[in-house]
Amino acid sequence: MRSAEFDKVAVLRAAMQAFLNKGYTKTSMQDLKQATGLHPGSIYCAFENKRGLLLAAISQYNQDRSDEFCAFFINSDSSKQGLETYLEHIVEECLSCDTSKACLLTKALNELAEQDDEVQTLISQQLEAWQAAITNKFARAQDEGDISDERSAECRGRYFVMGIYGLRTFANTHPEPDTLKKLAKQLFQDVCA
């Protein structure tokens, strides 16, 4: 038995960057070859086809983002504070120059949802899990006494997620730090009220 020579995680991270830069359809196998360092045959051997590479890259992206999210809460005893810092982190991400400011999940969902049910289902499940994780933090914050029980955690989680979607789209045409920070501040204030 001979094992593959490449680092699968590194390849997937390179592929997700390529897909983020140009979108799935416009990213050619040549682009992917250059980005990942893998020849077409190797990609087909490891991921079946271009679409398989996208699915694997999406899963890796979700894993990375999930880990990143959790990191905001491991050394914090205030869930509310963690959520606020997380939101500030997203704003910073929107302000960064590179194209990673978009979310691969929503980007791929917008591009492929209507023509690929499997991609649609996979991404929907991952976005649902992300929303559930956020909702869970709101419930924690309520337990910790930092947020009132007047509105449910589910309600707040949905609104927070909607706000992040909106912020990301808004940042496409208004990448000004002050504007985005002010919007995020207001969003957080409203979602905690």
Place this chain on the structure above:
Amino acid sequence: MRSAEFDKVAVLRAAMQAFLNKGYTKTSMQDLKQATGLHPGSIYCAFENKRGLLLAAISQYNQDRSDEFCAFFINSDSSKQGLETYLEHIVEECLSCDTSKACLLTKALNELAEQDDEVQTLISQQLEAWQAAITNKFARAQDEGDISDERSAECRGRYFVMGIYGLRTFANTHPEPDTLKKLAKQLFQDVCA
């Protein structure tokens, strides 16, 4: 002199539907031929190329949406009420089955912004004009005494636009009427507070 035989506006509306269904890149000239009824040569004669057709379709889309927006305020003496009805209309649009629930401007911006500066500029200007129109209605509502002057109309306009972006994206994974209506209700309450 012989005039063209086709109805330009009807062709552009058909083209925008095609672009909304599959996205710009994945909409082939064959798709456009079928959608518009125009043969490739005629499209190139009238719009120079596929990209020219997209630009014209985007402008037509913007025109249609602008007219639609204005209609919510012509027979109303309450700008606040008009904005609320407009938001409800957007929610209904998100809930409709067809693919027109997405916005062609944001969809095209997401797909093409990073590789086509002219598309990026055109769409940004139109989104900016849309936001300015909304901001103007908030200023009117303040003049009419229905909304306080505590926060500026610009601030409220930005937040409202951000919320609509978020609602549209959220609807992709959660097309449930009750959820969306509740989110929109909360959004309107927050933006008017």
Place this chain on the structure above:
DNA sequence: AAAGTTCTTGAACGATCATTCAAATAGGGC
């Protein structure tokens, strides 16, 4: 009604795409 000009038609073009495959290469088991 005939001529002239413009629009329409759709086959043909080169380019590029995702994908395949047979040859070359290199590690694991004996």
Place this chain on the structure above:
DNA sequence: GCCCTATTTGAATGATCGTTCAAGAACTTT
């Protein structure tokens, strides 16, 4: 150290893409 098997390689393939263009059709003018 040698064979076997799995991986890597990259040129070749067929399909599809946007685009072009020459011929035919139709409207306008005289």
